[in-house]
Amino acid sequence: MPTIMVDGPPIDVERKRRLVKKLTDVAVEVYGIPHIVVLIRENPPENVGVEGQLIADRKKPV
Amino acid sequence: MPTIMVDGPPIDVERKRRLVKKLTDVAVEVYGIPHIVVLIRENPPENVGVEGQLIADRKKPV
Amino acid sequence: MPTIMVDGPPIDVERKRRLVKKLTDVAVEVYGIPHIVVLIRENPPENVGVEGQLIADRKKPV
Amino acid sequence: MPTIMVDGPPIDVERKRRLVKKLTDVAVEVYGIPHIVVLIRENPPENVGVEGQLIADRKKPV
Amino acid sequence: MPTIMVDGPPIDVERKRRLVKKLTDVAVEVYGIPHIVVLIRENPPENVGVEGQLIADRKKPV
Amino acid sequence: MPTIMVDGPPIDVERKRRLVKKLTDVAVEVYGIPHIVVLIRENPPENVGVEGQLIADRKKPV
Incomplete structure (x- = not known):
């Protein structure tokens, strides 16, 4: 039961x-597990x- | 000093x-640590x- | 699909x-979700x- | 600077x-950020x- | 590329x-890595x- | 009770x-909380x- 946590900027x-x-x-392919x-x-x-x-103080996103 | 993080849907x-x-x-009982x-x-x-x-696209919660 | 992560000392x-x-x-009872x-x-x-x-430098666990 | 944490079974x-x-x-494509x-x-x-x-007590991986 | 996650109360x-x-x-000094x-x-x-x-039910912050 | 998780390379x-x-x-100073x-x-x-x-495939640490 692999779990993926993604921390990023807000997206729609x-x-x-x-x-x-x-x-x-990707995870299903690499781990061979569907869940x-x-x-x-x-x-x-x-x-x-x-x-x-x-990030709020920078000129461009990184 | 065990720490428990729970990710779930919004609750009251x-x-x-x-x-x-x-x-x-549960944690106090299993670890024998009160903090x-x-x-x-x-x-x-x-x-x-x-x-x-x-989840937003599913019919029922999982 | 609530996920619980527990950080604690090693246990058997x-x-x-x-x-x-x-x-x-506990999670099933509170969230009403079995997974x-x-x-x-x-x-x-x-x-x-x-x-x-x-913790390694302390006298007793916390 | 999106960060992805993957919790899964041991892999080579x-x-x-x-x-x-x-x-x-995938992350570069969706976020448009290379880092x-x-x-x-x-x-x-x-x-x-x-x-x-x-999982150790189950018959098959999930 | 050390990553530090801080969970605390809201701050300005x-x-x-x-x-x-x-x-x-601190991290740069200890790890010797700038990123x-x-x-x-x-x-x-x-x-x-x-x-x-x-915490919401306590008298003072901890 | 702020909690700091640091992911980095192995250190002594x-x-x-x-x-x-x-x-x-740093956390005590910024949050004003000792725990x-x-x-x-x-x-x-x-x-x-x-x-x-x-990282294992790179020439130098990042």
Whole structure:
């Protein structure tokens, strides 16, 4: 029962649908197990820091 | 200092209270340690995928 | 498909069996969903810090 | 900087390589961000419970 | 590429900025690796339980 | 009761001690709460992928 947690920026439902479908396809293929759970976590840019700086304070996404 | 993270659908505060109380009782009994932290994460149905499909797109909860 | 992750000290398989059974019973009762996944993470005492000190350096477990 | 955590059974390094490559391709495509981190967690069957039962106690993987 | 996830109460953006900066400095110093990602998770007091009780039900923060 | 989870490469116990002490100091200062738990997760280089490639397959750490 592999579980995939994805932390990324907010995305719309159509992208979530695609993300879940494709990540699941990969996991099913690699693990050979059909029961895959995917949890999408949407992080506002002020809650993520990269190399010491908030995403919200950066010029471009990373 | 065992820590329990629970990812589930949104629930009301009375259920959270019961969830925290009961999960803690179990952990105290099994680990023999009284200091238990429980974190409840509420995931909207469009952020969870089961077997490649968003919960939001399913007919019944899983 | 609620998922429960438990971070605690190493335990034997009999305790794991009991932990999984009882945590699942609680989650099924509170969420009303039968499909519960539990992941047990065993953390050596040198990998856990409480109030700034490694568990491995403490006199008694917390 | 999306981060993907995958909890599954132990797998060999060739499967890990494929898993990282393919999950990253999906995330890059959906998020449009090239900097993806993947963490693979390998869980022994006695540390995972599905519907109240340890994987180690089941007849077939789930 | 160390990743730090912090679960705490909600805080304002100035504290997030300081948290990310300082946690990153520590990780860079200890690991000797400059590429650190920090994820801040803000948990409402009704989603956190300590010793069996919701933070929301306590008199003072813990 | 803030909780900090750190995913990084394996490190020796002296570095873990320093990591726990310093991360806790930062969290106490920012949150104003003394009860901080730190969990250190050590990831072998074949279990971490950066931009689609296993750390184990890279020339230098990232």
